[in-house]
Amino acid sequence: xxxxxxxxxxxxxxxxxxxxxxxxxxxxxxxxxxxxxxxxxxxxxxxxxxxxxxxxxxxxxxxxxxxxxxxxxxxxxxxxxxxxxxxxxxxxxxxxxxxxxxxxxxxxxxxxxxxxxxxxxxxxxxxxxxxxxxxxxxxxxxxxxxxxxxxxxxxxxxxxxxxxxxxxxxxxxxxxxxxxxxxxxxxxxxxxxxxxxxxxxxxxxxxxxxxxxxxxxxxxxxxxxxxxxxxxxxxxxxxxxxxxxxxxxxxxxxxxxxxxxxxxxxxxxxxxxxxxxxxxxxxxxxxxxxxxxxxxxxxxxxxxxxxxxxxxxxxxxxxxxxxxxxxxxxxxxxxxxx
Amino acid sequence: xxxxxxxxxxxxxxxxxxxxxxxxxxxxxxxxxxxxxxxxxxxxxxxxxxxxxxxxxxxxxxxxxxxxxxxxxxxxxxxxxxxxxxxxxxxxxxxxxxxxxxxxxxxxxxxxxxxxxxxxxx
Numbered sequence: 001x002x003x004x005x006x007x008x009x010x011x012x013x014x015x016x017x018x019x020x021x022x023x024x025x026x027x028x029x030x031x032x033x034x035x036x037x038x039x040x041x042x043x044x045x046x047x048x049x050x051x052x053x054x055x056x057x058x059x060x061x062x063x064x065x066x067x068x069x070x071x072x073x074x075x076x077x078x079x080x081x082x083x084x085x086x087x088x089x090x091x092x093x094x095x096x097x098x099x100x101x102x103x104x105x106x107x108x109x110x111x112x113x114x115x116x117x118x119x120x121x122x123x124x125x126x127x128x129x130x131x132x133x134x135x136x137x138x139x140x141x142x143x144x145x146x147x148x149x150x151x152x153x154x155x156x157x158x159x160x161x162x163x164x165x166x167x168x169x170x171x172x173x174x175x176x177x178x179x180x181x182x183x184x185x186x187x188x189x190x191x192x193x194x195x196x197x198x199x200x201x202x203x204x205x206x207x208x209x210x211x212x213x214x215x216x217x218x219x220x221x222x223x224x225x226x227x228x229x230x231x232x233x234x235x236x237x238x239x240x241x242x243x244x245x246x247x248x249x250x251x252x253x254x255x256x257x258x259x260x261x262x263x264x265x266x267x268x269x270x271x272x273x274x275x276x277x278x279x280x281x282x283x284x285x286x287x288x289x290x291x292x293x294x295x296x297x298x299x300x301x302x303x304x305x306x307x308x309x310x311x312x313x314x315x316x317x318x319x320x321x322x323x324x325x326x327x328x329x330x331x332x333x334x335x336x337x338x
Numbered sequence: 339x340x341x342x343x344x345x346x347x348x349x350x351x352x353x354x355x356x357x358x359x360x361x362x363x364x365x366x367x368x369x370x371x372x373x374x375x376x377x378x379x380x381x382x383x384x385x386x387x388x389x390x391x392x393x394x395x396x397x398x399x400x401x402x403x404x405x406x407x408x409x410x411x412x413x414x415x416x417x418x419x420x421x422x423x424x425x426x427x428x429x430x431x432x433x434x435x436x437x438x439x440x441x442x443x444x445x446x447x448x449x450x451x452x453x454x455x456x457x458x459x460x
Contacts, residue, residue: 243447246355250444257422
């Protein structure tokens with residue numbers, strides 16, 4: 001076998017051995033990266049699940065409570081309707097009150113007019129009785145002049161005079177009585193109207209307050225109903241997002257599977273190569289320690305993340321530790337990440 | 339009472355995904371890390387359905403399904419395979435082992451629920 005050929009084979013074996021060492025590092029690094037990523041994803045998903053469950057439970061509690069308040073035994077909506085009916089009834093009562101006051105005011109005004117008319121009639125009666133009295137006096141004078149023939153007429157004239165004075169007296173008495181009665185009635189009506197107006201003011205105030213409360217409850221009920229619907233929409237959308245995340249993160253598992261497959265293929269290639277080498281049956285010595293040292297040096301030179309050192313079973317370099325500490329310190333402030 | 343589904347996958351993350359999806363559809367869920375672990379759990383309690391991965395350590399999905407189908411009690415239990423393997427030969431291997439359905443990752447959660455309901459007659 002020629003010297004050049006041996007050298008070529010030696011170089012090839014050297015490269016393959018270097019590849020094997022590098023491949024081991026890559027394999028460990030891949031394992032480490034997939035494990036760490038999967039662990040972080042699992043923690044994240046677990047956290048999201050728990051958060052969603054808690055949020056879901058809280059939402060359900062709130063929804064149940066609000067639904068109970070609005071539609072349940074306490075039935076705020078029903079109460080709101082009752083309140084609305086009561087307010088409407090109160091408005092009717094208030095209107096009836098106002099109508100009654102108007103009617104009473106009209107009646108007392110009519111009563112006053114009637115009293116004035118009666119007063120006038122009484123005055124007429126008094127006038128007529130006075131005229132009758134004068135006529136009776138004149139008649140008795142004429143009867144006295146007529147002597148014996150006027151005696152009967154004198155008696156009648158006297159009676160007419162008596163009747164006239166009694167009529168006048170009775171007429172005045174009636175006038176006084178009616179005056180008194182009308183005055184009493186009108187005063188009574190005025191007092192009644194005053195009381196009614198007082199009640200009406202209270203009714204108006206209560207009515208206005210009830211209308212306000214009723215409107216407010218109605219508004220609050222609608223707001224709560226809207227919030228309930230929004231909460232349901234939000235809960236559904238969170239669920240939908242989680243399902244989307246769930247699908248996306250399955251690619252992590254696919255990647256892991258692909259790395260495992262690549263590793264299997266490369267291991268098989270290497271095994272085939274070793275078999276081929278053994279079958280050549282040539283004696284070539286390779287310094288495997290030297291190769292490992294070289295590859296590790298290349299790896300260390302290229303590694304930038306402290307965790308990568310775990311793949312070559314080496315402690316993190318002190319300057320990396322310092323840099324990490326410095327980074328942590330710097331990250332606390334207001335920073336911009338690129 | 340809710341039906342119980344056994345999820346078998348070596349990835350905790352995937353077990354969690356499927357668990358969440360099925361729990362959200364009101365199913366009870368039990369999980370196992372590989373075929374051997376799952377088979378033990380299957381013997382211990384009443385399970386209505388099995389959802390399994392293929393590539394797992396200790397006992398792979400194909401062996402696990404074959405073992406299930408050999409037991410008289412589990413001849414009719416619905417089995418779904420959810421795997422990253424998309425080749426026709428993998429699917430054929432799955433059906434030959436005794437699976438009722440073969441789904442390829444990534445799977446849409448709603449699609450999973452629909453298929454589970456269909457197989458369970460819900």
